[in-house]
Amino acid sequence: xxxxxxxxxxxxxxxxxxxxxxxxxxxxxxxxxxxxxxxxxxxxxxxxxxxxxxxxxxxxxxxxxxxxxxxxxxxxxxxxxxxxxxxxxxxxxxxxxxxxxxxxxxxxxxxxxxxxxxxxxxxxxxxxxxxxxxxxxxxxxxxxxxxxxxxxxxxxxxxxxxxxxxxxxxxxxxxxxxxxxxxxxxxxxxxxxxxxxxxxxxxxxxxxxxxxxxxxxxxxxxxxxxxxxxxxxxxxxxxxxxxxxxxxxxxxxxxxxxxxxxxxxxxxxxxxxxxxxxxxxxxxxxxxxxxxxxxxxxxxxxxxxxxxxxxxxxxxxxxxx
Ligand code: A3P
Numbered sequence: 001x002x003x004x005x006x007x008x009x010x011x012x013x014x015x016x017x018x019x020x021x022x023x024x025x026x027x028x029x030x031x032x033x034x035x036x037x038x039x040x041x042x043x044x045x046x047x048x049x050x051x052x053x054x055x056x057x058x059x060x061x062x063x064x065x066x067x068x069x070x071x072x073x074x075x076x077x078x079x080x081x082x083x084x085x086x087x088x089x090x091x092x093x094x095x096x097x098x099x100x101x102x103x104x105x106x107x108x109x110x111x112x113x114x115x116x117x118x119x120x121x122x123x124x125x126x127x128x129x130x131x132x133x134x135x136x137x138x139x140x141x142x143x144x145x146x147x148x149x150x151x152x153x154x155x156x157x158x159x160x161x162x163x164x165x166x167x168x169x170x171x172x173x174x175x176x177x178x179x180x181x182x183x184x185x186x187x188x189x190x191x192x193x194x195x196x197x198x199x200x201x202x203x204x205x206x207x208x209x210x211x212x213x214x215x216x217x218x219x220x221x222x223x224x225x226x227x228x229x230x231x232x233x234x235x236x237x238x239x240x241x242x243x244x245x246x247x248x249x250x251x252x253x254x255x256x257x258x259x260x261x262x263x264x265x266x267x268x269x270x271x272x273x274x275x276x277x278x279x280x281x282x283x284x285x286x287x288x289x290x291x292x293x294x295x296x297x298x299x300x301x302x303x304x305x306x307x308x309x310x311x312x313x314x315x316x317x318x319x320x321x
Contacts, residue, residue, distance in 0.1 A: 012044045022191050025183035026165045027173025030191065036132050037195045042106050046131060049105040052115040053127075053137040057144035060238055061136070062102065062128040065200045066193065067160035068152035069220040071285045074102035074128060075259035077148065080235045081124050083246075088254045094267060097282045099275045105129045107276045124238070130194045133203035133215075146213075146237065149204040152220035153321045154197050154306055155294035158187050162297075163287055168280045180297065188305055198313040205319045219321070224291050227256045261289035 020032040021040070029040040038046060055061070060077060064070040075098040079091060086092065092101050103109050105127050109116050118125070129136070133147075140147065152160075162183060165171065177183070190196025208217035216237045223230045231252050235241050242252055257263060264270055265286035273282045294303070310321060 012047060016040065016043065023173070024171060024192060025173075025178035025186055026169075027171030027177070028165075028193070030193065034134070035199060036135075037191055037193065039193050042193075045106040045110040045112075046135070048114050049110040049129070050131070050135055050137050052110070053105060053118075053139065055137065055139040055143050055145040056123065056125065058124045059140075059145035060124055060126045061140055061145060061147045062126065063133070063136070063147055063149045063204060064128070064130060065151065065157060065197055066130055067157050067164060069150040069218075069223065070128060070130075071098050071264070072220075072223065072259060072261070073148065073150050073218070074098040074126070075264060076231060076234060076255065077126050077238065078102050079255045079259060080231070080238060080240055081126060083240075083251065083255070088258055091258060093258060093264070094269070096269050097273070097275055097285070098264070099128075099282075099285070102126045102128055104276070106131065107279075111277055132194070132200050133207050146239075147204075147207070147215045148218065148234065148237065149208065149215060150218040150220060150223075151201045151204070151321065153291070153294070154187075154310070155298055155303055156220075156291065157197065158184065159294045159297050160287065161192070164280070164284055167284045170279055184298065184302055188309060198310060201319065201321075202314060202317065205314075205317060209318070221291050221321075227260075228252055231256050261286060265289075 016031060022030045022032070022037070024030050024039075030037045031040050031043055032038075033043070060081070062070065062073050062077060064073065075093055078098065078101050079088075079093065082091075099108075106129060109118065109127070136147070139145075162180065166174070166177065169175070171177070178186075186192060187195070187197070190199070194200055204215060205217055208215040216234070218230065218234070232242060246252070265283075270282050270286060274280060275282050275285075314320070
């Protein structure tokens with residue numbers, strides 16, 4: 001039994017009792033709060049982060065649905081922001097996993113601490129979260145900090161998530177998970193960690209549409225297609241555009257190369273060890289790194305179901321996957 005008991009022991013316990021709960025397909029407990037499904041184990045750290053995190057104007061918040069390119073985006077933003085501190089061959093990414101370098105609010109910083117002191121982290125601070133847009137701490141909404149979201153085709157996200165959970169065996173039923181049909185059905189009903197996926201994406205997409213200087217909306221598929229232009233875009237958005245000189249020196253290619261799937265996956269630091277409080281293997285963040293792997297696991301009928309879902313949920317918003 002690998003399930004972590006991070007269950008709330010106080011006011012959250014009471015709140016939890018009042019909320020709808022459901023078992024995920026791998027046996028982790030989910031709770032529904034304000035329209036979203038959260039892992040029970042993440043509920044308390046998330047609410048603490050939401051309540052106590054104080055953003056600085058220079059902060060960058062990486063927001064994602066899990067398995068949508070978080071690791072990649074962490075590596076890229078960290079490298080872009082710190083390129084004057086470390087040359088490529090001195091990068092901390094060569095020695096540790098991107099999740100060590102850019103922590104999650106809920107899985108790391110607020111996991112055990114109600115109000116950790118984050119003041120001394122060098123600026124620009126980069127933090128990550130899987131929280132839906134409306135759940136972000138008030139200071140993030142109110143100050144000059146910037147948010148970078150990365151979305152991914154939900155079919156690939158589902159397949160990636162399924163492999164990740166089966167490999168790490170976090171849930172109680174990890175040895176006897178529900179089959180792919182049932183798991184997919186729950187996914188389409190929005191009953192999955194951080195789900196419904198369409199609400200998650202839509203929230204950030206709308207925020208981006210309303211204020212593109214506050215929220216950058218990236219797609220995993222676009223990074224796969226043309227990493228150079230996306231890295232430039234990220235750097236500009238973060239307020240650290242590449243100079244002509246840097247571009248001539250090949251710095252954009254060097255950063256893209258360091259952060260590429262092949263490069264990161266082959267580092268010793270990413271082949272061994274655990275992360276996110278020992279819950280998951282570092283290596284499990286690097287599986288295939290491909291677009292369209294869903295075709296190896298899901299049927300055209302399943303794809304059609306998601307296509308229709310997205311069509312109705314995203315109608316008129318301009319969001320397409
Ligand atoms: P697959 O399971 O489809 O291979 P996250 O980082 O949000 O947890 O997402 C993990 C997914 O991103 C996995 O997808 C993983 O292989 C892929 N990934 C991790 N690092 C990557 C990189 N540097 N470039 C491209 N894809 C990467």
